[in-house]
Amino acid sequence: MAAGSGDSRGLRVAIGPNQDRHLTDAVEVAGGSVVPLSEAQILVWIGGPDRFPELPDAIEWVALSTAGIEHFVDAEVIDDKRLWTNASGFYARGVAEHALALLLGGTRQIVRSAKTRWAKGTVDPAVRTLRGSTVSIIGAGGIGRELTPLLKACGATVLAVNRSGHTVDGADVTMSADRTDEALAQSDHVVLAAPDTPETRHMINDRTLPLLKPHSWVVNVARGPLIDQAALYRALAAGALGGAALDVTDPEPPADDDPLFDLDNVVLTPHVANPAGRLTEEMAPFLAENLRRFAAGGELLSLVEVGKGY
Structure with missing residues (x-):
């Protein structure tokens, strides 16, 4: 029509x-x-x-x-x-701003610092910079286009993943969604910005989490079901990831006793990237x-x- x-x-x-x-x-x-x-x-x-x-x-x-x-x-x-x-x-510009804040809050150890009391011995060695890092944006549509220059301004290499593989302006590399595993394996950190579909549900899981690095942060500003949260908790508890910063969860809101709340390398914001x-x-x-x-x-x-x- x-x-x-x-x-x-x-x-x-x-x-x-x-x-x-x-x-x-x-x-x-x-x-x-x-x-x-x-x-x-x-x-x-x-x-x-x-x-x-x-x-x-x-x-x-x-x-x-x-x-x-x-x-x-x-x-x-x-x-x-x-x-x-x-x-x-x-709402892409505001969500991109929130995604960057979450990623910096994690990599600069602001999250852990806020959850501890002057734990310099733990925090100091874990502080990382985005300069020289590779950040993948999974589902690089409108949010990805807004987030890319923000990450580039921080000195990061941007690896954009979208359904078609069509070039995302400003990204250093663009890959199609069928190469997501390859993108994760090349990334220091990952930002999820994909829609919730049968193909994307639990795309971050027990199989794909080990593709990331022990210092990697996972940021989700899209939809909670993109992540298998039980698998994410297991990886975080085992020290296999740097941390997770989630503006969305599954279920939403999470239960009061959700174990993610107890980890000092996790930040949960209450779905406010787009207030x-x-x-x-x-x-x-x-x-x-x-x-x-x-x-x-x-x-x-x-x-x-x-x-x-x-």
Whole structure:
């Protein structure tokens, strides 16, 4: 299905399940108008799949506010009758910043220092620099493109892994996903930024963790199920890894007695790489751009590939 055509001033947009001033402003900046769902041709949905409405036939495009859409896929919300977009790449800059902070917090031993009391004898020998290191970004899409120059500024070599193997601007090396093992074996540290699909689930596991080095840090700013957390704990407890910095877990939130909390080389942040309080503010300019593209019959940003789950 192609995007619409014509003047954006004629676009009728519903926002749900609640109204939002940032998104309302984006619609109006693009020349559209906010209307009830029954009168709309476009739905901007900022809720989850549990409250998702039955869509009128007139809805041509649904804009979801999350990058990961696995819950919508599992709920069988997404159909092939209309266009669907997610928020892939919309929040990439902030997430990349968080990923760098987590990696530096680990390699510079800030995490361990915060969990101990002036343990210089333990901390000092473990401090590492990103200068001269190789950092792989697994799932190097929008987050990868934003993170790459930040890592390069720290003196790291960037090894980008994506589904197609198409070159990621700024990366020193780009590999296709079927070479992930090779990438891990060449890496000092790894940042996970891939979607949660059957192919990526537990990609970090008992088999792949030994490919990393004893000083390696694993950073996850994507989805918790990319990591087999039991396998990760075993590797960390055995001293086979430098540490782990996770903004997402499986399950989420982790149980109060999750053993990862007890390790001084683990940091868990509560899924705040893209804070909920700024979600619609960050989404708004991309929505406005997509509305303009839709009106002009152009290709939408972050178009969902129905059937692939992202």
